[in-house]
Amino acid sequence: MLFASRQGAITWLRALDLAWAAVSLVLAAAVSTALTPETASAAHLHLDAGSLALFLGVFLATISVFPLFGLYTETALYSRRETLKATIKAVTGVVMALLVAAAVLRPPLATPSFLAAYWFLAAAGGVAVRLVTRRLLFLGEAQGLLRRRTLVVGTGTRAQEIARDMLAHPEHGRRFMGFVADAWETPVSGPQPETFRLVARLDSLSDYLRGHVVDEVVVCLSLEQLCTRATALVSTCEEQGVSVTVVTRLFDLTNPHRRPGGHGGEVAVTISNTLADERERIVKRFLDVTVSLTALVLLSPLLAATWALIRLTSPGPALFAQERVGLGKRIFKFYKFRTMVQNAAAMQEALEAQNEMDGAIFKIKNDPRITPLGRWLRRTSIDELPQLFNVLCGDMSLVGPRPLPLRDVERIEKDWPRRRFGVKPGITCLWQINGRNNTPFERMMELDIEYVDTWSVAMDIRIMLRTIPVVLSMRGAY
Structure with a gap:
């Protein structure tokens, strides 16, 4: 595989965006020359100071503008509609920045045909790169290669909802491995998936992590249990180099206005000792x-x-x-x-x-x-x-x-x-x-x-x- 995780895919997207920006500049200059042959000697990749500054501006604008439109998020990877809209908006933002730079620098390269060609090529390439990456992610996750192996601590209603969501949406990148609990807090309603099983007790989590590949532990316990168990659970995960996300439903509201968190819109805190920046x-x-x-x-x-x-x-x-x-x-x-x-x-x-x-x-x-x-x-x-x-x-x-x-x-x-x-x-x-x-x-x-x-x-x-x-x-x- 080209990349080994969804984060790796996003890293490659950043590099590919810059590479495609360079290719688009060259192709746009060639198109501009073909459409306006009278300016060929001045426009076709003429490396004057103004054009070089314009090139540098394209890279800086791409680095700065693309993240503002969420192009390096999982939503942009998995939603084709969001990818299309966000890419067009981001490339338009880059071209707007180029227009301002062209008005100040007045390089011979910045003709209307050049800017139009760059907008089209950069937008088409940005969408194509994300669609190909999306396809590779689906292939990798279908084979179980790119999903984070995840345990859920707790067996209450919310813990079961989180587990069912992982099973129903493998494209979110998590592979549910089972529950960690001493007993079933809430009986399982409806059909019980094969992975709905207790794989370890709370006091044997360390032994399980020591002998299995686990990327993330999601702690979903009641507030009373969190008060007595959270510190020990987080310390256990930290010792094993496993990130832990603590999820708790603080407010049981029917239709709350909230920003989405890490798991189903709940308030979530993730603690990790891995390279997070x-x-x-x-x-x-x-x-x-x-x-x-x-x-x-x-x-x-x-x-x-x-x-x-x-x-x-x-x-x-x-x-x-x-x-x-x-x-x-x-x-x-x-x-x-x-x-x-x-x-x-x-x-x-x-x-x-x-x-x-x-x-x-x-x-x-x-x-x-x-x-x-x-x-x-x-x-x-x-x-x-x-x-x-x-x-x-x-x-x-x-x-x-x-x-x-x-x-x-x-x-x-x-x-x-x-x-x-x-x-x-x-x-x-x-x-x-x-x-x-x-x-x-x-x-x-x-x-x-x-x-x-x-x-x-x-x-x-x-x-x-x-x-x-x-x-x-x-x-x-x-």
């Missing part, structure tokens, strides 16, 4: 894609040479693939260059007693399974380069907590380190630049949680820059 997420993903793609192109000779050396010096494949735990405890295929003998996984059980790391992680400084070439690849960190493919695919980020194997995750005894699963894993992280493998396990987890709590794009850039001298020094790598 949309603009920061967009910039982070942009950095991930551009840096990983550029690095893969520039380092392709090194990647090819490493692949060949591994195949020539030891039997077995050059790439090592392993299941690791990523965002939301989802399993993904993790790639790196093979640095051990082919049957290394089968030999690990016999070496467990020699483990030199405390906590859940397995590491031996002089691991007998490592090949001579593999030891050099580890010292130089070249073995990590295939993870750039994981970043490009969206399973990982350049910066984030290191992805742990299933074996290590199963051995994490405390719950607080599980908050690390609320963000994408990364190639480098805080403990990689603060001692690498010489860092004790608990300190590794503390640094991962510090990253989750203080993340920013500026912090990512600092970590990446500090990673370079650490890798070159080869300290703590084995």
Whole structure:
């Protein structure tokens, strides 16, 4: 899939809108030249200062105006009528801004035919991009790929209404997994869907979250229960890196005037320790894609040479693939260059007693399974380069907590380190630049949680820059 979530689709829409604005400018200039050949020498992509300022104005206007018309909301993704109206209004707003800029700058490019062509192309392209994205979302959600796996805490009338709404409207992006409660508060009326079942008790929610992939917990309890249960429930979800939305019907009114909330128009509060700032997420993903793609192109000779050396010096494949735990405890295929003998996984059980790391992680400084070439690849960190493919695919980020194997995750005894699963894993992280493998396990987890709590794009850039001298020094790598 091009994107892995509805938020990812919206991120792509922002990028595609800017790309299509550039294409529309070029095509509109060509149309204007064809319709008014007497102005061809002055109009056709003439890069004078006024035209360049006009180009920049188009991008700034697109960035500023499109969000004002709700074009980056789920409604715009799922409602064709709203998409059509909002896109036409937004593009008209951009053209109005261009008219003002043209009156001030007077660039030769800004002819009536150019502006008309730009309006038509930008509007048609904006609608087409959203319809295609909408179709891809429907295909992904029909396969259960893009829906947030959601638990409902409580079994009252309102909790059942929320669950039925999720089942009736899968296009809203939630996959209902079941109820968390000690008993049925209100008998189920009407036909009972297969997923209407109690999957965990209130005091065993932590155990359920530990063993299942859950993206969101919706707490829908009575006010009396909220007073006694809310803090413990929210703390449990926070420990596991799962966002929690608290929904409560404060007023039982027949026809209230209200603004829609997160669930059926009710008052809702969402608490999440994940990366919540949309603009920061967009910039982070942009950095991930551009840096990983550029690095893969520039380092392709090194990647090819490493692949060949591994195949020539030891039997077995050059790439090592392993299941690791990523965002939301989802399993993904993790790639790196093979640095051990082919049957290394089968030999690990016999070496467990020699483990030199405390906590859940397995590491031996002089691991007998490592090949001579593999030891050099580890010292130089070249073995990590295939993870750039994981970043490009969206399973990982350049910066984030290191992805742990299933074996290590199963051995994490405390719950607080599980908050690390609320963000994408990364190639480098805080403990990689603060001692690498010489860092004790608990300190590794503390640094991962510090990253989750203080993340920013500026912090990512600092970590990446500090990673370079650490890798070159080869300290703590084995």
